[in-house]
Amino acid sequence: MSIDPGAQFRQYESDYKNKSLDISNKIGHLPTFSGGNRISKMEEVEKLISAADTLIKKMEMEAGGLPQPSAKTFLAQVKTYKSDLAGLKDSFKKAASASSSTDAARAELGLGAMATSAAERGRMENATQIMEQSTNKLVAAKDQLDQTINLGADVMTELDAQRTKLLGASNTLKGADDNITKARTILSNMARRIWQNKIIFFGIILLLLFAIGIILYVKLRPHNDDD
Secondary structure, rough: OOOOOHHHHHHHHHHHHHHHHHHHHHHHHHHHHHHHHHHHHHHHHHHHHHHHHHHHHHHHHHHHHOOOHHHHHHHHHHHHHHHHHHHHHHHHHHHHHHHHHHHHHHHHOOOOOOOOOOHHHHHHHHHHHHHHHHHHHHHHHHHHHHHHHHHHHHHHHHHHHHHHHHHHHHHHHHHHHHHHHHHHHHHHHHHHHHHHHHHHHHHHHHHHHHHHHHHHHHHHHHOOOOO
C-alpha cells in the first residue's frame, strides 16, 4: 500500500483554509461590536491569526522535507497562503483602527448607549491604546518569527540539496568500486592463464629436449660390427 507523501501537508492546508474563512468572517463583523464585546472579538481574531500562522509554518516545514518536484509545488502554495494571511492581518488592523475611531467619536458626541462620562472615555481610550500597542508588538514578534522560520526552511532546502549530492557521489563511488572488482577479477584470470601457458610452454620444451636427447642417443650410440 503506497503512502501519499503530501497527506500531512494537505491536512494542514485544510485546517488553514477553515481558519482563514473564520478569520475573514469575524473581521467582517467587528464593526458591529463596541466596548468590551469588541475587545473580546478582537482577541478571538488574534488567536485565530496566531493559529493560522502556526499552520503555515507547519506546511512550510512539511513541504521542505518532501522530495522534488513535490516540494517546489507545495512551497509555492505556502507562499500564496502567507500572502493571504498577510492580507487578513492588514484587514484586521484596519478594522480594529476603524472600530477604535468609531468608539472615540461616539464618546465625544455623547452617542454611546449610556452616555459615558469623561473618566470612562479616558479609561476606554487608554485600554484601546494598550490593546493597539499589544497588537503591534504581537505582529512584530510574528514577523520576526516568520523570518526565522523562512531562514530555517532555506537551511533545510540547502541541506536536502547537499544530501542529494552526497547520495549521488556515494553511488558513483559504488560504481567505481564495482568496476575495480571486475578489473581485478579479469587480471586474476589473465595471470592464471599466463601461468598455465608458461607451464604448457615449458612442458613442450621439456618434451622437445627429451625427443632431441633420444634422437642424439640413437644417432651417436656405438654400432656393432655385425651391423
